[in-house]
Amino acid sequence: MRNRLTTAQSTLAMRRWALPGTIALAALAGLAALTPAAAAKQARQPAEAVAPREAGEPIMAIVSIKGQQVTFYDADGWILRAPVSTGTTGRETPAGVFAVVEKDKDHRSTMYDDAWMPNMQRITWNGIALHGGPLPGYAASHGCVRMPFGFAEGLFDKTNIGMRVIISPNDAAPIDFAHSSLFVPKREAIAAAPNRADKLSAEAEEATRAADEAKKAAAMAAKEAASLPASLRKLEQQKARADAELAFADKTLAAAKTDQARAKAEELKQKAATRAADAATQLDTAKAAAQPKRDAVAATKEAAKATATKKADAVKAATDAKLALEPVSVYISRATQKLYVRRNTHKPAPDGGGEVFDTSIEVPVTIRNPDQPLGTHIFTAMAKNDTGLRWSVVTIENGDDAKDALDRITIPQDVWDRIAPTALPRSSIIISDEPLSSETNYRTEFVAVLSNQPQGGFITRKPTAPMDIASDDSWDNGGNGFGFFFQRDPNPQPVNPRRQRGGQYQYYQPQPMPRSFW
Numbered sequence: 001m002r003n004r005l006t007t008a009q010s011t012l013a014m015r016r017w018a019l020p021g022t023i024a025l026a027a028l029a030g031l032a033a034l035t036p037a038a039a040a041k042q043a044r045q046p047a048e049a050v051a052p053r054e055a056g057e058p059i060m061a062i063v064s065i066k067g068q069q070v071t072f073y074d075a076d077g078w079i080l081r082a083p084v085s086t087g088t089t090g091r092e093t094p095a096g097v098f099a100v101v102e103k104d105k106d107h108r109s110t111m112y113d114d115a116w117m118p119n120m121q122r123i124t125w126n127g128i129a130l131h132g133g134p135l136p137g138y139a140a141s142h143g144c145v146r147m148p149f150g151f152a153e154g155l156f157d158k159t160n161i162g163m164r165v166i167i168s169p170n171d172a173a174p175i176d177f178a179h180s181s182l183f184v185p186k187r188e189a190i191a192a193a194p195n196r197a198d199k200l201s202a203e204a205e206e207a208t209r210a211a212d213e214a215k216k217a218a219a220m221a222a223k224e225a226a227s228l229p230a231s232l233r234k235l236e237q238q239k240a241r242a243d244a245e246l247a248f249a250d251k252t253l254a255a256a257k258t259d260q261a262r263a264k265a266e267e268l269k270q271k272a273a274t275r276a277a278d279a280a281t282q283l284d285t286a287k288a289a290a291q292p293k294r295d296a297v298a299a300t301k302e303a304a305k306a307t308a309t310k311k312a313d314a315v316k317a318a319t320d321a322k323l324a325l326e327p328v329s330v331y332i333s334r335a336t337q338k339l340y341v342r343r344n345t346h347k348p349a350p351d352g353g354g355e356v357f358d359t360s361i362e363v364p365v366t367i368r369n370p371d372q373p374l375g376t377h378i379f380t381a382m383a384k385n386d387t388g389l390r391w392s393v394v395t396i397e398n399g400d401d402a403k404d405a406l407d408r409i410t411i412p413q414d415v416w417d418r419i420a421p422t423a424l425p426r427s428s429i430i431i432s433d434e435p436l437s438s439e440t441n442y443r444t445e446f447v448a449v450l451s452n453q454p455q456g457g458f459i460t461r462k463p464t465a466p467m468d469i470a471s472d473d474s475w476d477n478g479g480n481g482f483g484f485f486f487q488r489d490p491n492p493q494p495v496n497p498r499r500q501r502g503g504q505y506q507y508y509q510p511q512p513m514p515r516s517f518w
Contacts, residue, residue, distance in 0.1 A: 046083045048151055055079035059426055060164040060380060061130070062394065063145050064171045065095060068138065070147060072155070073174060075383035075425065082151040085135045087143040087457035094458040095396065096449035097378060097430055098123035098165040102354045105156060117144070119152040123165050124439045124447055125464040128457065130165070143457020161355050162344045162445055164428065166378055166394055169453050174380065174392035181406050182379060183423035184388040193422050197321040204318035211304070211311035218300035225293045235286050239279035246272040323358055327426035328419045331446045332365055332409055334374050335435040339365040339411065341419060342445050354443040361415060368408040375399030376432040376450065381425050389423065397450055405431050439464055
């Protein structure tokens with residue numbers, strides 16, 4: 001993939017991607033100060049280059065640790081290339097699969113004394129990023145990937161959250177690839193997807209309104225019925241006192257010895273009988289009035305339950321329909337025997353920084369000869385073609401051949417049916433022997449590193465701290481039901497059966513994550 005530019009093309013590249021004047025002068029001054037041997041070493045470093053054509057949206061970046069170079073690719077091939085400085089010994093940049101999770105034009109490090117990291121594009125939350133920085137001509141960072149200042153500045157606005165970043169121990173490049181297991185979208189499904197998403201979103205909003213109204217009705221009915229026990233107890237106590245007074249009047253009348261005493265007792269009895277009758281009437285009336293309220297509580301409670309179920313179903317359908325408008329990423333791990341699916345929701349994370357990735361699919365997968373290595377292969381849908389999608393593959397670790405590795409995996413049919421019909425360019429399928437890194441969370445796509453390569457700059461960093469998690473009740477886009485749905489897998493995943501470097505490497509464990517969030 002190393003192309004030599006003509007003099008005119010080189011001039012064009014320099015014009016389009018020239019360093020700012022002060023930086024360029026400093027670079028020239030630094031080069032002049034080098035010893036002949038150092039100058040010769042630096043001269044052999046990869047040079048910045050721009051493809052001599054109109055560039056499209058960057059789909060992936062491939063960093064070669066061996067070559068100290070980064071290359072960006074669009075649907076038609078490489079578009080940008082520059083030298084880099086990766087992590088030094090003991091703080092190596094981890095080789096593996098990542099994606100851009102945050103961008104910050106003027107980032108200051110919270111880890112390294114407020115160090116300036118301009119045009120930062122984060123790929124892990126524990127501090128690995130691509131950014132502008134000094135390039136001495138060899139690996140020199142604390143784990144990040146430093147790019148030329150001007151190159152990083154010109155690149156910054158061209159990339160998007162979710163862009164694939166592949167860090168390879170050696171030189172690697174995408175090559176065209178075709179296989180029957182790769183997603184083949186259906187034109188009619190893709191064409192219908194936007195209208196379907198709009199229709200289901202409207203239905204979800206209506207179901208949400210109905211559920212909210214039913215919930216309010218149930219709450220009001222319960223509130224009205226809440227005072228019934230106390231008022232009924234009060235009327236029952238009044239009736240009991242009236243009955244007691246009537247019984248006392250009966251005894252008094254029976255004990256009267258004179259006509260005068262009997263007359264007085266008779267008067268008291270009549271008054272007591274009237275009070276007792278009134279108390280009984282009030283109690284019977286209250287009981288009769290209470291029953292409809294009790295019935296209303298039961299009815300509104302059932303209605304609220306039914307509408308909540310309908311809302312959940314409608315929201316899930318709308319979520320899936322909206323996610324179908326996004327490229328899909330699939331990760332298949334031989335270590336965990338699982339398949340994971342993620343799509344970017346483009347919703348900002350409620351606890352700050354980055355965007356939320358949907359994680360609603362995580363299922364077992366069948367791998368033939370699971371004890372044999374697969375390698376690490378990244379299959380990417382580069383563009384649409386007459387048959388559906390044109391795919392490429394990047395292999396950063398040889399285990400099995402890419403084709404044979406894909407042959408050994410059986411993707412569950414229900415997963416295929418759910419995501420294949422609307423698969424879009426920039427969709428990907430990653431096959432690896434590795435489990436997902438513990439850095440994988442709801443604010444990342446997939447983070448997976450090669451366990452047989454140095455990870456100094458990864459394992460020496462403090463792991464990402466647990467994040468504050470919002471609930472469907474507290475942060476759900478204005479109460480319309482499009483909130484967080486979390487699920488914790490009680491079964492921990494097995495660790496990677498391959499060699500672990502000193503037992504320091506941390507693996508992904510299921511954690512609270514948003515489920516079917518949009």
